[in-house]
Amino acid sequence: MKGIYMDHNATTPVHPEVIEVMLPFFSEHFGNPSSIHWAGREVKKGIETARESVASFLKCDPKEIVFTAGGSESDNLAIKGVCDALKDKGNHIITTSVEHPAVLHTCEYMEKQGFQVTYLPVDMDGMIRLEDLKNAVTDKTILITIMFANNETGTIFPISEIGKIAKERKITFHTDAVQAAGKIPLDVNALNVDLLTISAHKLYGPKGVGVLYVRKGAKMKPMIHGGGQERNRRAGTENVTGIVGMGKACEIAMRDMDAESERLLNLRERLHKGLTRKIEHVKLNGHPSMRLNNTLNVSFEYVEGESLLLNLDMDGVAASSGSACSSGSLEPSHVLTAMGLPHEVAHGSVRFSFGSSNTEADIDKIIEIMPPVVARLRAMSPLYGKSLNPSVERTTAVCQH
Amino acid sequence: MYSEKVMNHFKNPRNVGEIENADGVGEVGNAACGDIMKLTIKVEDNKIADVQFKTFGCGAAIATSSMVTELVKGKSLDEAENISNATVAEALDGLPPVKMHCSNLAADALHAAIENYKKKK
Incomplete structure (x- = not known):
């Protein structure tokens, strides 16, 4: 049968074209991308090609792409990293009551660290009210994190309008776009976002790899310390096969x-x-x-x-x-x-x-x-x-x- | 995740329904947990002559309800009172740990029905 x-919305199978581009990077191109020799250089090239694919998928500069181990890590890095960088400016976060656990539980953790969090309510259709958001902003608000589309109901939030409000008040804005990616066109400038999360395995890429888009100039501290990978924003030898697969998955999503x-x-x-x-x-x-x-x-x-x-x-x-x-x-x-x-x-x-x-x-x-x-x-x-x-x-x- | 016996009772639940003019009615559970069981019994000569259930709940809730009706049919009230939630789970070759507390309420429903019968008498 x-x-x-x-x-x-839970996960997708890996697209055959994605598998195809990943395969050579298991043993043929196996080098460490940080190495200066030929074995490292050819792998580095694979990663940078993937970074360009993701950047054109999100309409941003490749330098603004940080590869992570998935959507949950990207959400954690965005919230913890921004709070850590801006903790001297304020201690207030605004999110919604319907976020994915990766955002919701991270915000709850930040509460235990002394931050204050406002969880915006939703109506019967699962929609937030922009008035509620405007009313929730205080002079201590340093971060707004609101998902693009809800994983359970599919309800789409007005991200561009939320971004406009955040921009006017000079508040950093992160969106978890894991469910939106591959289903709605993404353009980080039109959306007015400073940080944006996507995950490969929700768009016919492999599990265990994600991206955090970080706008040039946005303040964020790293969460994983070590080598200088990902422009010092995420240490650790790159998940090369995953990253290469993610790049291809973004290309296919744009095409189809x-x-x-x-x-x-x-x-x-x-x-x-x-x-x-x-x-x-x-x-x-x-x-x-x-x-x-x-x-x-x-x-x-x-x-x-x-x-x-x-x-x-x-x-x-x-x-x-x-x-x-x-x-x-x-x-x-x-x-x-x-x-x-x-x-x-x-x-x-x-x-x-x-x-x-x-x-x-x-x-x-x-x-x-x-x-x-x-x-x-x-x-x-x-x-x-x-x-x-x-x-x-x-x-x-x-x-x- | 469920044993074959659980799936068997889930697919073909025994004694589904509600006895008209029942001698005892037991209803347990609540909507927040997602499990509500209603058990009705007919008592003759201090024995459970008939028993039927209706359950809103997950696979474990339906299977335990079905199993408890099979276990008590024809048993004396004393014997029925000795049946515990653990007895029911054992008769089904066990339940997943998370279900032991949330969906294993069938014996509670049985005891509630017997208590209701005794009060009425």
């Missing part, structure tokens, strides 16, 4: 993005329409229009997400859920609860994230599989038929475990 992979984006939007709408036509009480989680073309997050009310995923998995469909049980934590998705979803509706969410391998036939198969699964689980659910009242559930229900 060929499985249907619908979890591209427009056509692919249109195709994925059609698939997304086909699945959404099909599911809501065949199943009652299906709720869209995320903004109706300001949303990634590849992301469909829906709650099947009265049933729990992990049991839905297990059933989908039995039919070869890989998706993910905001349910506590599927995440290994005991709380439902912080993104969905921040949007005001009652707990049982958050627990019943399923995220389908589309990518290159998906076809209309995949979508039609899911539309066929889903209704009997949901019907069976609803017949088993003690909640089915009861009204799901957000105000009551949200105030009383707290997981005691």
Whole structure:
């Protein structure tokens, strides 16, 4: 049975063209790029070519690219590095309540280090209000870090407008663009960002490599100390194969993005329409229009997400859920609860994230599989038929475990 | 991540439903944790003559609910009261550690139903 992979926001397969450019750098071009001899020089060249590819993907200077070990490291470096560099100017960070854990938990860590953090709320569509941001700014604010597109719902934030506000107030602005990269065109100047995170494995590149764009003149201290690699901003012998693969992945994304984006939007709408036509009480989680073309997050009310995923998995469909049980934590998705979803509706969410391998036939198969699964689980659910009242559930229900 | 027995009960849960005019009803869990179980029992001659469940929850929650109904059917109330959450998990060849606390509530639902029956009497 060929499985249907619908979890591209979690990770993507490496593109064959990416593998091809990586292969020579495992043993043929194996030198240390810091070495001055021939073995080092040819590897150095590979890295700099990749740096140029990433720079043209982000429309910036290659010198502004810092290669890291992935999105989480880039987020950590941006937040910790900027706070460290600017701690004499202020101690206030502004972020949102729906960030990826790599930003959210880093901000929580900074709170323990004495910084103050404002977590902007979101509305029912998962959208922030620019007024809230403007009101949150103080003369102590040194960093705004707000994601480009949400990994769970696909909701896209107005990064360019946020950047404008940050620029006017002379506050450093970082965005985690891990989910946006390869799905929306990125231009660091149009976006008014000072720092921007991307990760290779979300755009058909290898795992374990990412980029932090750092605008020339932006103040940031390094987090990993050692050799002088990456212009003293990230020590350690380079992950050469990963970096070379990331460069190629960015080239391919630039080439294929427009056509692919249109195709994925059609698939997304086909699945959404099909599911809501065949199943009652299906709720869209995320903004109706300001949303990634590849992301469909829906709650099947009265049933729990992990049991839905297990059933989908039995039919070869890989998706993910905001349910506590599927995440290994005991709380439902912080993104969905921040949007005001009652707990049982958050627990019943399923995220389908589309990518290159998906076809209309995949979508039609899911539309066929889903209704009997949901019907069976609803017949088993003690909640089915009861009204799901957000105000009551949200105030009383707290997981005691 | 789940044992074969868990998956078997998840795929083919036994005794799903709600007994009309049940002698005892037990409901445990809460929405925050994502697990809610409702167990209904019919008692005859101090024995559990029939038992049915409805569960909102993950694979482990559904499997433990199903398993507990199988374990107690025909048992005396005393025997049923001795069944613990650990007994249920063992009968399923174990549960993943994270599920031992959050989704292993079926015996609690059973005890709540027996208590409800005794109170009514």
